[in-house]
Amino acid sequence: MEFNADLHIHGLYSRATSRNMTIKTLAKESGRKGMSLLATGDCLHSKWLAEVKAADKVDDGTFELEGTRFILSTEVEAAKRVHHLIYFPSISAVEGFKESVSKFSTNLEADGRPNIKLDGEELAMRAQDVEAYIGPAHAFTPWTGMYAHYGSLEECYGSMASHVKFLELGLSADSSYGDLIRELADITFLTNSDAHSPYAIRLAREFNTIRAKDMTFDEVMKAIKREKGRKFVLNVGLPPQEGKYNETACPRCFEHYTLEEAVARRWRCSCRGVIKKGVRDRAKELSDDGVVRRPAHRPDYIHIIPLGEIINQALGISSPYTKKGLATWERLITEFGNEVKVLLEVDISAIRELAGKEVAEGVEAFRTGKVVIIPGGGGEYGKVLLPGKSIGMEQKASKKKKDGQMTLMDSYKEK
Numbered sequence: 283m284e285f286n287a288d289l290h291i292h293g294l295y296s297r298a299t300s301r302n303m304t305i306k307t308l309a310k311e312s313g314r315k316g317m318s319l320l321a322t323g324d325c326l327h328s329k330w331l332a333e334v335k336a337a338d339k340v341d342d343g344t345f346e347l348e349g350t351r352f353i354l355s356t357e358v359e360a361a362k363r364v365h366h367l368i369y370f371p372s373i374s375a376v377e378g379f380k381e382s383v384s385k386f387s388t389n390l391e392a393d394g395r396p397n398i399k400l401d402g403e404e405l406a407m408r409a410q411d412v413e414a415y416i417g418p419a420h421a422f423t424p425w426t427g428m429y430a431h432y433g434s435l436e437e438c439y440g441s442m443a444s445h446v447k448f449l450e451l452g453l454s455a456d457s458s459y460g461d462l463i464r465e466l467a468d469i470t471f472l473t474n475s476d477a478h479s480p481y482a483i484r485l486a487r488e489f490n491t492i493r494a495k496d497m498t499f500d501e502v503m504k505a506i507k508r509e510k511g512r513k514f515v516l517n518v519g520l521p522p523q524e525g526k527y528n529e530t531a532c533p534r535c536f537e538h539y540t541l542e543e544a545v546a547r548r549w550r551c552s553c554r555g556v557i558k559k560g561v562r563d564r565a566k567e568l569s570d571d572g573v574v575r576r577p578a579h580r581p582d583y584i585h586i587i588p589l590g591e592i593i594n595q596a597l598g599i600s601s602p603y604t605k606k607g608l609a610t611w612e613r614l615i616t617e618f619g620n621e622v623k624v625l626l627e628v629d630i631s632a633i634r635e636l637a638g639k640e641v642a643e644g645v646e647a648f649r650t651g652k653v654v655i656i657p658g659g660g661g662e663y664g665k666v667l668l669p670g671k672s673i674g675m676e677q678k679a680s681k682k683k684k685d686g687q688m689t690l691m692d693s694y695k696e697k
């Protein structure tokens with residue numbers, strides 16, 4: 283079987299997370315985004331774990347609520363503020379791990395994504411002790427990505443580096459960034475939303491399609507390790523330019539710089555802010571020769587943008603949570619089942635009938651690669667522009683053009 287999975291989200295006990303981020307809401311919303319399986323996130327937090335336990339148990343490491351499967355996971359912030367993802371085989375593994383790290387953390391019950399004062403190697407050893415799997419979260423992002431602080435998996439995970447089987451690309455990168463780096467040839471790339479809100483624009487804005495025998499912890503881990511025919515068959519995510527750390531830029535005024543410009547300015551912006559190295563420049567820097575080498579096992583990467591963003595652009599709505607936009611989204615999902623179908627499969631004429639000419643043209647522009655992206659950087663998301671909807675943005679767009687503005691259909695596909 284093949285199914286869609288979002289393997290990195292946060293519950294309501296993480297900081298800056300929607301109060302509505304409950305297992306119940308997630309179970310309800312995930313199907314409408316076309317997801318069958320989610321990783322719980324935040325499983326070291328007792329109250330969140332209690333919500334997971336209240337769902338039906340499929341096996342020791344897999345739970346189900348209203349048709350959505352959940353596997354146990356957490357993100358932690360460790361030495362140098364680097365973020366790691368950990369997947370656990372059972373509740374008892376979660377509890378064992380929690381005990382082994384408890385004296386290195388002061389906020390296990392205060393933050394869904396706790397800080398643990400251990401380096402990558404020590405953390406990986408403790409994960410290994412309970413048969414959990416660990417790897418870097420959003421590996422290239424400034425401040426908290428592994429590659430922001432380390433030059434290699436070995437520098438971060440030491441003697442445990444060979445146990446790392448996956449790496450999360452993060453919203454500002456796609457597989458072509460990872461395949462610039464030789465040491466990642468054998469690693470499975472994850473594309474996850476890192477959502478802090480259960481609603482359409484955030485949840486599953488990135489996801490993985492997995493081929494396995496069942497939707498369980500064991501099967502997902504086998505797919506990560508590519509054992510016995512199990513594998514990731516597709517990575518789906520935002521165009522990396524839409525991510526908020528894609529280009530090198532100033533986090534204070536969001537002026538963008540090339541790497542050379544930033545170096546020449548000694549990383550000082552004209553506003554005197556400190557310029558942050560973008561994900562694109564960091565990935566290039568980590569490459570021996572700037573050549574993208576795609577290993578045979580690497581799945582295609584498809585770029586999508588949230589349907590809600592297309593709707594809002596098409597209808598000229600500025601806030602993602604206005605009633606009109608949500609109502610239109612709701613109508614399409616109720617009729618066609620889930621967002622992936624509407625974005626990629628449903629007949630344009632059927633969309634026109636239900637959501638109007640503007641939205642239908644927006645989806646068509648997305649499918650035919652006519653959507654333009656103004657790259658993000660310095661913590662500011664990139665912007666999606668539908669044709670003819672670029673009022674006020676043209677200037678910035680033309681300024682960035684020299685840097686190879688991209689269209690959505692520059693996907694990472696075989697031939």
Ligand SMILES: [Zn+2]
Pocket residue numbers: 357365419420426
């Ligand atoms: Zn993180």
Ligand SMILES: [Zn+2]
Pocket residue numbers: 532533534535536537551552553554555
């Ligand atoms: Zn600045």
